[in-house]
Amino acid sequence: MAIAKAERLMNLALCLLGTRRPLSKRELRESIEAYVEAFGPGPGAAFGPGRSALSGASSGSEDSFNRMFERDKDDLRELGLVIETVENLDGEVGYLARRDSNRLPPITLDAEEAAALGLAAKVWQQARLAGAASGALQKLRAAGLPEDVDPYEAHGALEPRIPVHEASFEPLMLACRDRRSVVFDYRKATAARPEPRHVEPWALECWRGHWYLAGWDRDREAERVFRLSRITGKVRSRAGKFRADVPDVVTVRETVASWAGESADRTALIRLRKGAGYPLRAKAVGSRELGEGWDELEIPYGHGLDAWLVEFGPDVVVLEPAELRADVVDRLRAVAKG
Amino acid sequence: MATNAIDQTRRMLSLVTYLRERPGARVGDVARAFGITQDELISDLDVLPLCGTSFRGGDLLDIDTDGDRIWWHNPDDVAEPLRLAADEATALLVAARAVSTLPGLRESDRLALLRATAKLEEAAGEAAGASSRLSVTFESEGGVFADVDRAISERRRLWIRYYSPARDQLSEREIDPIRLVSVGHTYVEAWCRRSEARRTFRLDRVAEIKILDEPSAPPEMELRDLSESLVQPAAEDPEVVVEVGPGGRWVAEYYPHDSAEELPEGGLRITLRTPDPASLRRLALRLGREGHIVSPQDLADSARSAAREALAAYDGGAEPQG
Numbered sequence: 001m002a003i004a005k006a007e008r009l010m011n012l013a014l015c016l017l018g019t020r021r022p023l024s025k026r027e028l029r030e031s032i033e034a035y036v037e038a039f040g041p042g043p044g045a046a047f048g049p050g051r052s053a054l055s056g057a058s059s060g061s062e063d064s065f066n067r068m069f070e071r072d073k074d075d076l077r078e079l080g081l082v083i084e085t086v087e088n089l090d091g092e093v094g095y096l097a098r099r100d101s102n103r104l105p106p107i108t109l110d111a112e113e114a115a116a117l118g119l120a121a122k123v124w125q126q127a128r129l130a131g132a133a134s135g136a137l138q139k140l141r142a143a144g145l146p147e148d149v150d151p152y153e154a155h156g157a158l159e160p161r162i163p164v165h166e167a168s169f170e171p172l173m174l175a176c177r178d179r180r181s182v183v184f185d186y187r188k189a190t191a192a193r194p195e196p197r198h199v200e201p202w203a204l205e206c207w208r209g210h211w212y213l214a215g216w217d218r219d220r221e222a223e224r225v226f227r228l229s230r231i232t233g234k235v236r237s238r239a240g241k242f243r244a245d246v247p248d249v250v251t252v253r254e255t256v257a258s259w260a261g262e263s264a265d266r267t268a269l270i271r272l273r274k275g276a277g278y279p280l281r282a283k284a285v286g287s288r289e290l291g292e293g294w295d296e297l298e299i300p301y302g303h304g305l306d307a308w309l310v311e312f313g314p315d316v317v318v319l320e321p322a323e324l325r326a327d328v329v330d331r332l333r334a335v336a337k338g
Numbered sequence: 339m340a341t342n343a344i345d346q347t348r349r350m351l352s353l354v355t356y357l358r359e360r361p362g363a364r365v366g367d368v369a370r371a372f373g374i375t376q377d378e379l380i381s382d383l384d385v386l387p388l389c390g391t392s393f394r395g396g397d398l399l400d401i402d403t404d405g406d407r408i409w410w411h412n413p414d415d416v417a418e419p420l421r422l423a424a425d426e427a428t429a430l431l432v433a434a435r436a437v438s439t440l441p442g443l444r445e446s447d448r449l450a451l452l453r454a455t456a457k458l459e460e461a462a463g464e465a466a467g468a469s470s471r472l473s474v475t476f477e478s479e480g481g482v483f484a485d486v487d488r489a490i491s492e493r494r495r496l497w498i499r500y501y502s503p504a505r506d507q508l509s510e511r512e513i514d515p516i517r518l519v520s521v522g523h524t525y526v527e528a529w530c531r532r533s534e535a536r537r538t539f540r541l542d543r544v545a546e547i548k549i550l551d552e553p554s555a556p557p558e559m560e561l562r563d564l565s566e567s568l569v570q571p572a573a574e575d576p577e578v579v580v581e582v583g584p585g586g587r588w589v590a591e592y593y594p595h596d597s598a599e600e601l602p603e604g605g606l607r608i609t610l611r612t613p614d615p616a617s618l619r620r621l622a623l624r625l626g627r628e629g630h631i632v633s634p635q636d637l638a639d640s641a642r643s644a645a646r647e648a649l650a651a652y653d654g655g656a657e658p659q660g
Contacts, residue, residue: 003388005343010350010389014399018391018416031390079348080423080465104419107461113454116434116447120454121373123433129425133433135348136426138372142355143419147371157490160437160520162474176471177424190585192604206436206474209522210591229591253475278501278508278545311620312506313644317651329652331626335645338630338638 008034012072013081017102022086022094025069039065079135104143114146119158126164129173163209166228171235172213176201179246180237181218187230194232199224200242205252214252216244223247225255264302269319272297276315306331349374350382350389354399354410354417362407383408391416427462428469431455436474440520442483478524479541485549486526486541490515495554496528499546500539504617508545513537514554517561529556575611578618578637582606582629589621589629607632619644 011032015023029035039061073083073095082101086094109117121137124130141147168184175182182201185194200216211228257263272280274293281287286298296319299305306327309316318325349372356371357363369379386401391414400411422430437443438451459466489496496513513528516536523540530537536559577596582589584604595610612618615637622631622641631638 004385006346006350007385007388009343009347010385013347013351014389014391014416018414033388075344075347078344078423078425079351080421080426082421099418102418102420104421105461105463107457109454109457112446112450113457116437116450116454117430117458120430120434120437120451123437124429129429131342131345131348132423132425133429134373135345135352136422136430138349138352138356139420139422139426141371142352142359144359147367157487157515157517158520159517160433160440160476162433162436163521173472177428177468187587187604189588192584203471203473205472206522208475208477252473275508276506278506279503279543282545307624307626310626310645310648311624313619313623314647314651315506316648325652329649332623332645332649332652334627335623335625335630335641336649338642338645 003034003037008032009072009075013076013079013097016076016081016083016095016097017099019096022084022088022096024088024092024094025066028069028095029065035065035069038068104139107140107143109140109145111146114140117145119160123160123162124164125161126169128170129164162206164211166211166231168228168231168235169204169211171237172201172204172228175235175237176204176213179242181240181242182235182237184235185232186226187232189227189230197224197226198238199226200244200246202246203250203252204228205256207253207256212252212256214250214255216242218243225252227256258303260302260304264300264305266301266321267298268301268305268321268324270297270299270309271295271317271319272312273315277312280309280312280316310335346382346385350386351420353382354386354401355419357401357408357410358413358417361413362409364407365403365405368408380405422458422462422465424465424468427458427465428472431458431462431466431469432472432474434458436476440476440483440524441478441480442487442524444484444487476520476524477522477542478520479544482541482544482547483518483524485547486515486518489549489554490517492549493554495531495550495552497548497550498539498544501543501545503543503620504614506620512550513539514556516556527561529559572611572613575613576615576634578610578612578615578634579632580608580610580618580621580625580629581632582608582625583627586625586629589625593621605629616640 011034012028015028015031029039030041077083081097083095083097084101086096088094117137117140121133124133137145172182174180179200181198183196183198186197187194198218199213200218201213202215203213205212205214213226213228215224215226216222217224254263267285270280271290272295274295280297280299284297284299288296290296301321301324306324309318309328310331318328353368353372356368365376365379369376372379380403383401383403386399388398390398399414402409402411434451434455438448438455486496496515497510498513499508499510501508512531513526514531515526515528517527519525519527519538523542525538525540527536527538529535580589581601582605587604587606590598590606590608593608593610595608597609599607601607615634618631618637619641622637623644631641
């Protein structure tokens, strides 16, 4: 059976952390059993710690060793390891992970702070970030983070969860992190078909359980906000630097809130049946009784109010403005004809 | 939790650091500190003796366990605490910042989160930079949250006036709160004394709340994972079929459904289940020309007659009376 990847990565990490001088690829290949087993001791090796059936490596296995070695280094870098590439006196490339660039700076957290981070570490529902959050907590534990009882568990009661259902989340998160532009097919809310978009991704934000991306739309040459659930198909990243400057503050929620009609600058006057429409009452800026089972309410008038009012059917009558009245009547007619 | 090679490697690196400081550590304690099962820990302990701290082999970690305690016989200074990776810093910082903005959170908890966040940012250094590219806001009603939180910790019953959007009605209930769950919106899961069943209530739909003197006594029950979907329709619930045009595709984003078939011209045919189809009348009215109910017929008819009744008040578009 092939040696498990975790064992191979662990050995590579320990070799790189344990050495005081750069180790060449050849030295690493000879000293890590998983490489020897899979690819033989390597060209020109005088000896190896173990003989394998595959020794006497061909150039094909040389290539596959190189690929695996590069991937393994990338994986360790994802774990936070700083691996330096140094040329030695003979012009040979060597690798090492210096202690001082890999050491966690001293951090002292009290029991309350430790408990707070313990709660935060459980919040992600996305595999990569959930793994990263527990990994961070484990590194802090190893560095002496107190292990007291979680005060929330004492009464068992608070569970914040960050939902991530969109497949496009992970590639977009990595693209935001590494500042790489992306292309994806996007279906606008009312469009019949998706269209390709080329975007420099700035930031991702989750609001009311949905994820949004803010970035620079290269074709439209303007800032845009995208809803991740409307991205269809794969997100592909593109090489090359960003063309537009990344703003210091990226505002996603304000844009989305205005889509949701929450940035109302006007008000509307409606008649509402008594006992009905509690959410309208909760938002009302003014109200009075009309008698005969009706109230009059003044409510904020933003985008989408017509669709919301229609939900209340015969319990709501729009008084003004005329434009809103017309929109509501229009919608009701469409349903009545149904 | 499924373990992949990356997560396991990360964990084993921290494990050696942890074990160096704690000779003879107990398996149960270490598993708890690392948030893993004892089996997962044992499988890590099987791998570690195959790993070496120096090149050319020979110098393997001499770590073993008798199933109760763990010993590392040749501790090595390779095992220093490791700096945080960008993803690790991001995952923890974004989550901590999100929780700290939860309206209604206890002040002492909020302050602890903010202090921890500041220390973590400093320790993470450059690795903390990318965390500003991700953010999460939880919605909650602060006042209601604080009352529910207090009722849970003091084990007391709550009285609420709760809004049901399906019926557009407020109703009074007594509930025994179990936990607060934030998934975008914040909900309280509770035992509802009126329906004698477990229910979740969204905090922004609680119109009024009072903490009662009676003790809370929810029956013992297994806690479900509420994150996937708070509304869990049952297989025996009646089926509703809705057809929407491109402008009504949002229905599939907001309503848990069994299927959503693509229609020509960018529409969808959505099949969903609900214990109470009448509650979807609101959806039918909202859709307007962007979609309609295909079945059941009752539901389609009730939306139509509600629209006609509503139109009557507009008297063909003239100013309403009153």
